[in-house]
Amino acid sequence: xxxxxxxxxxxxxxxxxxxxxxxxxxxxxxxxxxxxxxxxxxxxxxxxxxxxxxxxxxxxxxxxxxxxxxxxxxxxxxxxxxxxxxxxxxxxxxxxxxxxxxxxxxxxxxxxxxxxxxxxxxxxxxxxxxxxxxxxxxxxxxxxxxxxxxxxxxxxxxxxxxxxxxxxxxxxxxxxxxxxxxxxxxxxxxxxxxxxxxxxxxxxxxxxxxxxxxxxxxxxxxxxxxxxxxxxxxxxxxxxxxxxxxxxxxxxxxxxxxxxxxxxxxxxxxxxxxxxxxxxxxxxxxxxxxxxxxxxxxxxxxxxxxxxxxxxxxxxxxxxxxxxxxxxxxxxxxxxxxxxxxxxxxxxxxxxxxxxxxxxxxxxxxxxxxxxxxxxxxxxxxxxxxxxxxxxxxxxxxxxxxxxxxxxxxxxxxxxxxxxxxxxxxxxxxxxxxxxxxxxxxxxxxxxxxxxxxxxxxxxxxxxxxxxxxxxxxxxxxxxxxxxxxxxxxxxxxxxxxxxxxxxxxxxxxxxxxxxxxxxxxxxxxxxxxxxxxxxxxxxxxxxxxxx
Numbered sequence: 001x002x003x004x005x006x007x008x009x010x011x012x013x014x015x016x017x018x019x020x021x022x023x024x025x026x027x028x029x030x031x032x033x034x035x036x037x038x039x040x041x042x043x044x045x046x047x048x049x050x051x052x053x054x055x056x057x058x059x060x061x062x063x064x065x066x067x068x069x070x071x072x073x074x075x076x077x078x079x080x081x082x083x084x085x086x087x088x089x090x091x092x093x094x095x096x097x098x099x100x101x102x103x104x105x106x107x108x109x110x111x112x113x114x115x116x117x118x119x120x121x122x123x124x125x126x127x128x129x130x131x132x133x134x135x136x137x138x139x140x141x142x143x144x145x146x147x148x149x150x151x152x153x154x155x156x157x158x159x160x161x162x163x164x165x166x167x168x169x170x171x172x173x174x175x176x177x178x179x180x181x182x183x184x185x186x187x188x189x190x191x192x193x194x195x196x197x198x199x200x201x202x203x204x205x206x207x208x209x210x211x212x213x214x215x216x217x218x219x220x221x222x223x224x225x226x227x228x229x230x231x232x233x234x235x236x237x238x239x240x241x242x243x244x245x246x247x248x249x250x251x252x253x254x255x256x257x258x259x260x261x262x263x264x265x266x267x268x269x270x271x272x273x274x275x276x277x278x279x280x281x282x283x284x285x286x287x288x289x290x291x292x293x294x295x296x297x298x299x300x301x302x303x304x305x306x307x308x309x310x311x312x313x314x315x316x317x318x319x320x321x322x323x324x325x326x327x328x329x330x331x332x333x334x335x336x337x338x339x340x341x342x343x344x345x346x347x348x349x350x351x352x353x354x355x356x357x358x359x360x361x362x363x364x365x366x367x368x369x370x371x372x373x374x375x376x377x378x379x380x381x382x383x384x385x386x387x388x389x390x391x392x393x394x395x396x397x398x399x400x401x402x403x404x405x406x407x408x409x410x411x412x413x414x415x416x417x418x419x420x421x422x423x424x425x426x427x428x429x430x431x432x433x434x435x436x437x438x439x440x441x442x443x444x445x446x447x448x449x450x451x452x453x454x455x456x457x458x459x460x461x462x463x464x465x466x467x468x469x470x471x472x473x474x475x476x477x478x479x480x481x482x483x484x485x486x487x488x489x490x491x492x493x494x495x496x497x498x499x500x501x502x503x504x505x506x507x508x509x510x511x512x513x514x515x516x517x518x519x520x521x522x523x524x525x526x527x528x529x530x531x532x533x534x535x536x537x538x539x540x541x542x543x544x545x546x547x548x
Contacts, residue, residue, distance in 0.1 A: 026138065026179065028128035028160045030109065030145060031171035032102075035122025036062040038154060039101040040091045048153075051088040053081055061093060095333060096340070098122070103341020105156075106318060108148040113141075117303070117321045119199040121337070125167060125321075128160055138176070161185070165245040168197050182248035187221030194220065194242045200323050202238040211235075220246045263297060265290045265363040272311055272357030276340045279308075282361060283335030284328070290363050291328040300325030303367035306335050308342070311356035316342050319366060331363070401429050414439050418446045418508045419521065419535065420545050421455055445508035447521060452533050452545025461486040462534065462541050472520045472536045476507040485524065485532075487543075501525040505536060523547075 032038060036054040041064065046052060051067035053060050060076045070085035082088060102121040110116045113126040126145075132138040142158045149156040159170025161177035166185060170177050177185045186193075191212045195205035217223050224246035231243045265286050273279050294301055302325055307317040318338045322330070343354060401409040407428050415425035416437035425436040462470040464480035471479045486496045504522030520536045521544070531547035 026128040026132065026160055026162060027125055027164050027167040028131075028138070028142060028145070028158060029123065029125045029164075029167040029171035030149065030156050030158050031168065032105070032122040032149075032154055032156050034062050034064055035102065036093060036098055037064040037067070039098045039121070040089075040094075042101050042153065043097055044089065044091070046089060051085050053085075053088055053090050054093055055090055056093045095121075096336060099333065099337025100340045100344070103318075103338055105149055105152055105154055107341075108152060109145055110318075112144055112148060115319075117319045118334075119168070119197075119321050123168065123171075123197070123199060125164060142176075163245075163248050163250070165197075165200055166248055168200060169193055172196070183221075183224070186224070186246060186248060187219065189220045191218055191220055191223055194223075194245065198323075199321075200245075202241070202323065204236060204238055205242060208235060208239055208242060263290075263293050263299070263365050263368065265293065267361050269357075269359050269361065272359045274343070274354075274357040276336075276343050279339040279343065279358065279361075280332070280336040283339065284332040286361060286363055287328040287331035287335065290331060290365070294365065294368065297368075299365075299368040299370065301331075301365040301368050302326070303365070304331065304334070305362075305364045305366050306338055307362040307364065308339060308354075308358045309360040309362070310354045311359050314355050316354070321367075325369070335361075335363075397429055406430070416441045416443055418443055420447060420451045420533070421457075423451075445506060447506075447533070450547070453548040454546040456543055456546060458487065458543040460534065460541050460543050471539060472505050472507070472518050474518065476505060476518060476520060478505060482522075482524070485526065485534075497526040497528060497530075499524050500527055504534075 037052045040054055041048070041050065041052045049066055050064075051070055051072070052064045053067050053072055054062040055078055058078050060072060060074050060078075060081050063072045063074065063081075067081075067085055067088050070088070072081045072085050072088065076084075078090060082090065098121040102118075106116060106118055106124055109124055109126065113131045115127055117125050119125060128138055128141060132141045135141045135144060138160050142160065146156055146158055157171050157174040159167050159173070159175055159177070161167040161170050162179060162182045166177055166182040169189065170185065175185070192209045195201045195209045212218075212223055217226075223243065226243065228240065228243055231239050267282065267286055269282065273282065290301070302323070303319065303321045304326055305317055305319045307315060309315050316338075318334075320326075320334050326334075339358075343358075397409050409429040410426040411429055411433070412424045413427055413433050413435055415423055415435035416439040417423045422437070423439070425434075427433050462482045463484040463486060464470050465483045466480075467484075468480065470482045473479055482502055483499055484496055485499065486494060502522060502524045505520035506522070507518050507520045509519050510517070517539050518536070522534045522536070523531065524534060525531050532543050533545035533547070534541050535544040
């Protein structure tokens with residue numbers, strides 16, 4: 001293992017503070033800067049001064065401190081980064097490598113503080129209250145943890161605060177936040193820090209931070225001063241979570257609690273397992289079983305403990321915490337990272353390697369939420385994990401297609417046409433994406449922007465002030481000035497709305513039903529402030545779209 005120097009503001013005398021009653025709930029976070037690059041260097045046994053960059057899609061997503069000193073920055077293309085630092089080692093992203101190499105770091109932290117939660121490879125949190133009293137203070141605890149991690153050849157920074165989010169931000173600067181000082185510490189930080197840690201934020205948090213900046217809200221303190229009602233009505237659901245973080249609202253401390261027995265997955269290994277590939281294969285199967293149990297309970301897991309027991313009774317457990325529910329794939333990955341790091345004994349002189357083959361694996365969801373509370377996005381947002389999200393969505397659609405038939409799952413593609421419905425062609429999943437009409441054609445009479453947000457096909461009557469139905473004449477004009485629209489359906493009372501405004505009609509061609517009538521469209525604004533797109537065909541009106 002490579003020896004690495006460690007520096008942190010946590011070692012300064014400024015960190016020392018007087019303990020208070022609120023210290024019981026304090027949280028200490030340990031953050032390893034540039035962990036993907038550090039893990040790649042450790043796996044390749046490179047010296048600490050050697051520059052390393054990690055690439056995804058031909059762009060730098062992480063780089064070591066020596067690479068940054070040479071001018072390499074995140075987001076650079078591979079050729080540009082190599083031009084700035086020709087001697088730099090370039091590796092591809094590898095989540096399994098990051099997780100496997102991080103397990104020895106978690107192990108040394110767990111040697112000092114048994115309750116450890118892994119937010120992601122490169123970031124762990126521990127409850128600092130009782131541990132600080134045992135070691136003689138938060139500064140002593142932090143020093144011991146930093147020294148223990150440094151013995152693994154890993155640079156680390158620590159931060160202590162009352163709340164998890166504040167502690168993670170403090171760790172990035174090596175700061176100590178005094179008890180009760182979370183709000184003051186967060187107040188002057190840029191609003192972009194709400195999305196700086198992916199393990200504690202929703203994928204849409206970056207867009208929220210950008211929107212807040214455009215609105216003139218540039219600091220977390222300014223966002224915290226907004227009322228929760230305004231935040232909930234103006235922004236998405238994740239903004240309420242971000243608002244709680246900005247106000248340092250009490251959250252869940254890093255601790256384990258009992259869960260219902262029917263949600264705990266326990267498997268006896270027969271024969272016992274002593275190989276990483278066998279454990280990973282079984283872990284994926286157990287992850288699917290856990291997902292099925294959670295789905296049956298209409299729940300999702302955001303905090304999971306993975307425990308392995310050997311033939312001689314040795315136990316190895318880790319708790320993983322996530323901002324979003326764990327998918328079966330994410331659960332299987334965490335099982336693999338944990339067991340691979342443990343079974344291979346990644347740290348020098350490790351005494352906690354398994355003393356015998358593994359005979360039992362246990363998955364215990366420590367914290368669950370409603371299945372609809374947190375959801376994954378099905379579309380990309382520019383983050384490195386987007387291809388995985390898209391691939392997961394595709395697999396789900398393929399499975400549905402296999403259950404319901406080939407034409408049951410269709411994808412929309414842009415097509416040519418004059419009306420909004422004509423501009424979309426539905427193609428079965430797996431078929432060649434060829435539109436029914438050429439979207440690059442001129443299409444005279446095409447509906448101008450904006451297009452309706454909702455497409456419908458609802459019959460409706462357009463009436464003049466005398467109650468006579470309004471039609472479109474052969475010259476493309478209304479037969480009379482429309483004043484009312486009326487809609488009714490079988491078994492329901494007829495409803496009417498007055499028109500505040502109307503535009504059109506715009507003829508788009510002749511009806512092909514043999515009646516010789518025109519096809520025309522018009523826009524109307526009802527007295528209840530709804531805007532509709534109307535289409536006249538076969539000598540009758542239908543609501544074709546609703547504007548929102």
